[in-house]
Amino acid sequence: MTASTSTAANGGAAPLRGLLSAESPTVATAGVGLFADALRGQAVTVVEADWQPPMPGTEGDLARVLADTRRAEANATAYARMVAAGAELCDVKQAKDALGLERGTFLHAGPPIEWERMSGPLKGALIGAVLFEGLADNAEEAEKALAAGQFAFEPCHHRDAVGPMAGVVSPSMWMYGLRDEVHDAWSWCSLNEGLGKVLRYGAYGPEVVDRLHWMTDVLGPILQRSVRATGPFDIRSILAQMLQMGDEGHNRNRAGSLMLLRELLPGMITAKASSDDIAQAVRFSGANEHFFLNLGMPACKLATMAAHGVPGSSLVTTMARNGTDFGIRVSGTGDAWFTGPANTPQGLFLGDYGPDDANPDIGDSAITETAGIGGFAMAAAPAIVKFVGGDVPFALRATQTMYEITFGEHPMYQVPILDFRGTPTGIDVVSVVRTGILPQINTGMAGRVAGTGQVGAGLVTPPAECFPAALAALGRAVPA
Amino acid sequence: MSVTHVDVRRGAYHDSVTLLQVSRTVADVDGVEAAQVAMATELNVEVLGSMGFDVPEGAGANDLVVAVRAADDAGVAAGIAAAESALAARSATQSGGFGDAPAPRTTAAAVRAGDADIALISVPGRFAAAEALDAIATGASVMLFSDNVPVEDEVRLKDAAAAADVLVMGPDCGTAVVSGVALGFANVVGAGPIGMVAASGTGAQQVMCLLDAAGVGISHCLGVGGRDLKNAVGARSTRQALAALAADPSTTSVVVVSKPPDEEVLTDLEAYAGGLGLPVRWATLGAGRPDLTSAVEALLEAEGHEVPQWPAWVADGDPAAGSVEGSLRGLFCGGTLADDSMLLAADALGDIRSNIPLRDDLALGADLRDDGHLVIDFGDDGLTQGRAHPMIDPTLRMERIAAEASDPTCGVLLLDLVLGHGAHQDPAGELADAIREAKHTARDGGRHLPVVVSVTGTESDPQGLTRTAETLAAAGASVFLSNRDATRHALSFLGSAR
Numbered sequence: 001m002t003a004s005t006s007t008a009a010n011g012g013a014a015p016l017r018g019l020l021s022a023e024s025p026t027v028a029t030a031g032v033g034l035f036a037d038a039l040r041g042q043a044v045t046v047v048e049a050d051w052q053p054p055m056p057g058t059e060g061d062l063a064r065v066l067a068d069t070r071r072a073e074a075n076a077t078a079y080a081r082m083v084a085a086g087a088e089l090c091d092v093k094q095a096k097d098a099l100g101l102e103r104g105t106f107l108h109a110g111p112p113i114e115w116e117r118m119s120g121p122l123k124g125a126l127i128g129a130v131l132f133e134g135l136a137d138n139a140e141e142a143e144k145a146l147a148a149g150q151f152a153f154e155p156c157h158h159r160d161a162v163g164p165m166a167g168v169v170s171p172s173m174w175m176y177g178l179r180d181e182v183h184d185a186w187s188w189c190s191l192n193e194g195l196g197k198v199l200r201y202g203a204y205g206p207e208v209v210d211r212l213h214w215m216t217d218v219l220g221p222i223l224q225r226s227v228r229a230t231g232p233f234d235i236r237s238i239l240a241q242m243l244q245m246g247d248e249g250h251n252r253n254r255a256g257s258l259m260l261l262r263e264l265l266p267g268m269i270t271a272k273a274s275s276d277d278i279a280q281a282v283r284f285s286g287a288n289e290h291f292f293l294n295l296g297m298p299a300c301k302l303a304t305m306a307a308h309g310v311p312g313s314s315l316v317t318t319m320a321r322n323g324t325d326f327g328i329r330v331s332g333t334g335d336a337w338f339t340g341p342a343n344t345p346q347g348l349f350l351g352d353y354g355p356d357d358a359n360p361d362i363g364d365s366a367i368t369e370t371a372g373i374g375g376f377a378m379a380a381a382p383a384i385v386k387f388v389g390g391d392v393p394f395a396l397r398a399t400q401t402m403y404e405i406t407f408g409e410h411p412m413y414q415v416p417i418l419d420f421r422g423t424p425t426g427i428d429v430v431s432v433v434r435t436g437i438l439p440q441i442n443t444g445m446a447g448r449v450a451g452t453g454q455v456g457a458g459l460v461t462p463p464a465e466c467f468p469a470a471l472a473a474l475g476r477a478v479p480a
Numbered sequence: 481m482s483v484t485h486v487d488v489r490r491g492a493y494h495d496s497v498t499l500l501q502v503s504r505t506v507a508d509v510d511g512v513e514a515a516q517v518a519m520a521t522e523l524n525v526e527v528l529g530s531m532g533f534d535v536p537e538g539a540g541a542n543d544l545v546v547a548v549r550a551a552d553d554a555g556v557a558a559g560i561a562a563a564e565s566a567l568a569a570r571s572a573t574q575s576g577g578f579g580d581a582p583a584p585r586t587t588a589a590a591v592r593a594g595d596a597d598i599a600l601i602s603v604p605g606r607f608a609a610a611e612a613l614d615a616i617a618t619g620a621s622v623m624l625f626s627d628n629v630p631v632e633d634e635v636r637l638k639d640a641a642a643a644a645d646v647l648v649m650g651p652d653c654g655t656a657v658v659s660g661v662a663l664g665f666a667n668v669v670g671a672g673p674i675g676m677v678a679a680s681g682t683g684a685q686q687v688m689c690l691l692d693a694a695g696v697g698i699s700h701c702l703g704v705g706g707r708d709l710k711n712a713v714g715a716r717s718t719r720q721a722l723a724a725l726a727a728d729p730s731t732t733s734v735v736v737v738s739k740p741p742d743e744e745v746l747t748d749l750e751a752y753a754g755g756l757g758l759p760v761r762w763a764t765l766g767a768g769r770p771d772l773t774s775a776v777e778a779l780l781e782a783e784g785h786e787v788p789q790w791p792a793w794v795a796d797g798d799p800a801a802g803s804v805e806g807s808l809r810g811l812f813c814g815g816t817l818a819d820d821s822m823l824l825a826a827d828a829l830g831d832i833r834s835n836i837p838l839r840d841d842l843a844l845g846a847d848l849r850d851d852g853h854l855v856i857d858f859g860d861d862g863l864t865q866g867r868a869h870p871m872i873d874p875t876l877r878m879e880r881i882a883a884e885a886s887d888p889t890c891g892v893l894l895l896d897l898v899l900g901h902g903a904h905q906d907p908a909g910e911l912a913d914a915i916r917e918a919k920h921t922a923r924d925g926g927r928h929l930p931v932v933v934s935v936t937g938t939e940s941d942p943q944g945l946t947r948t949a950e951t952l953a954a955a956g957a958s959v960f961l962s963n964r965d966a967t968r969h970a971l972s973f974l975g976s977a978r
Contacts, residue, residue, distance in 0.1 A: 015724040016647050019621050020700055020731075022597050025658050028590035028620065030611055031602030032497045034872070035625070035664060038901045039600075044661050047594030050583035051603055051611070052493040053542050059606055066610050072617075393578055400581045404589055417579070434610065435585040436491065436542075 064475035070312030078315045078331045079407045079426040082307035087299030088232035090179045092224040096171035105152040109167025109364045110322025111337040119323030121202025124450030125166035128204030132212045161188040162297045162364040165200035174220030180302040187298040194288045197453040201446045226267030235299040240412045248381035250374030251442040256292035300371035316427040323362035338470040340463030347389040347458015359448045372410045372425030375440035376402045380415040405431040432467045484549045485556045492544040502566040511555025523866035588614035609633040624650025638716040653703035654681025667900035668940035672697020675731035677721045679708045679738035682814025690776040699731040709741030726756040733759040740766040773964035790962040793953040798930040804973040806891025810855035813870040817896045818857040821967040828977040851889045885918035894970040899937030908948040912955035931957040934966035
């Protein structure tokens, strides 16, 4: 390197980006606090990093992954695909038609799991689904058949689908179909059953199964006719708007649900069905403040699917829980799951329920955080602290902290109170390991005992060990 | 019967310098007999063990240990309370008001948050390269104080920096001054036309302090790291720094300060410097080349300045010249000052053993013991793993001063003391006590031990040159601003010096 090439490199401007001509240089510090103090003593502007060592035992893997020359561009590509992905509600179909789901096969939330290790709510939901499909006459029989291995289980994520809480999907259930035109992909999610005793929280009593039958016979066909007649509907646009109306898209979907209803109503009202059925379908949909969640989730799934499979990328493309294990998948490591024991959420409880009644974290709904909303957009939804616990400064801090572990700021999803800053989007495994900051997830809490239903809502993080494990796999994938 | 308390706080990280200060605060609490607040690194667990504190299994380098022993429960409680308030005071500077963004957690995030020109990185060495690479990618120049950074990482960082048109000052860079802003350890000196490029921290400080004493100021002092002029690094940062200073209107000439460089690198660099269009002078240590003081004197003469009488405070009542048996014992915090003294002393005494030896066969063993002449650099990488630099934590050197005082083969003690930003706020008081103690111990052993201190500092430094020198002189030490003059004075006592 010579003076002439260095001059050429910066087009004749002062070398070192004008470092020596700065009137009073601004300094960022990391490490010994004494040096920041010494600079402040000279009236220098200092920004001090609250630096902490990376997660224990990760030094070798970090060095390998940081030296991966593909990573910067791979992450930029994965991120660009994530935020470019479209999400239009184009169809509503039964799972057997949408996913080719065979009779006797059931999808569930989270990473793969065998019956013996399943938690109460997931077992309960599967029992309910077996009953709903008419594959057993009563709960005992259903449980016996499930335990005997007569049915097949598979994660929703393995079929490009997502399911809230237990996330159990059976062939007769109706599903929303969302399409990403940009990347030519589809994602599917079941219809929301409302709150209280519902299958997704592990309840399987007669009222639960009866409701599922009504949804199959009445609601599903009406929604299909509505969407086919008046769709497609741009779900991302609703997401962008609801964040500016106090929703975060995971545990608060009030504005989103109303906007969705506004889109669907004309088609529902004019659908070929009895006026009683239409009235009931509209009432059911309008009464459910989480009506939109089952659209927001597949929209997020399309975004993370688009970002998946970029060699060298360390961005997280799945976070999902089955009530026993929490699993993540990463863009650059293919279909491998990196799992750890699911944490139990901390939060507020319904009625007389308390912490001992809560099941560990469950559901595919953490796809919202994976795509940059939900807990990551908490600052947009200060009212949520009344539901999940914490206080408003916490909500503001949660979103701002997530910028430390994300690649970019979402161009569409914005937080008004942060001056319309884009939500933190694209969790980087490397940043999580380096800072020790875990993704913030807002979630509902299922009862520990099968059949209970929802007991509360709260805040949770993934188990830390998922991230060093994913980092190690990224390290192994670095070309020699 | 005293009461012992040990608790481990998982994932509560604080830097070693902060914890050193917290430990001292706790140890000073009434009723506390011993205290240590430290991260549970291997070294610290050992230290805690030797202090009689058992650290529970499973505690690791990311966990904080609070260990207190006191006469009674009240003393322990007072100690813990003091630790907590000291730790809280530290983190209080970090937290803001309602809705404020939390403090950034990585160097790159801090650079972005403040649109910073420079990132000053002093995290433990094994984590430093990642932080530095990020800062470079964000467009900031880096001062890398961290040591124990592998040389291949250094080369990688410097190549990335050159491509991004930023400068990496370091690793193991203690000193830099950019447009009057002192980074790390640096002295308060006037502004002036001399640009400095320094592959040496304390060497650069010695040069800027001598210039200051001669009434000549500096424009910038760009550190480059102690290995920059070695073959493995090939003066990557020095070339960038020289080019930047050559283009800087406030700089009219440059001096390059370095620990002994590799010859080929120096030869190439001299050729490179010849084409820059401004005078470049050399204070690059090595056999047959001038010491730091003489290099500054040559620079002053070439620039048309008068060479002043360097400040000195010579003790009364020391033994006559050439009358002392025994060997030279140089105990240094500054590596370049140690090199400077060692080169001068080798001319007079022959071989000198050291942990930073002039020749490989002169290396000291791990115990750092020898009956002959020796010079120890307590700031060397090998002695700073898991602990703070001796300019912040002087414990090891203090212990060695006491050991030399009772060692009959020690003829004269040569010490350095570096003042300025970042250094201990009152280093002279502690050192004066140690010197008084050492002289006393030697007298009890029937010896008269001369002590010579080379003080690198200026009157404008927070600690003050004269004030510091007078405190040391009152303890019976001879004090010199010039490291050369201090070394020569120490040598003058020895009968073995030629």
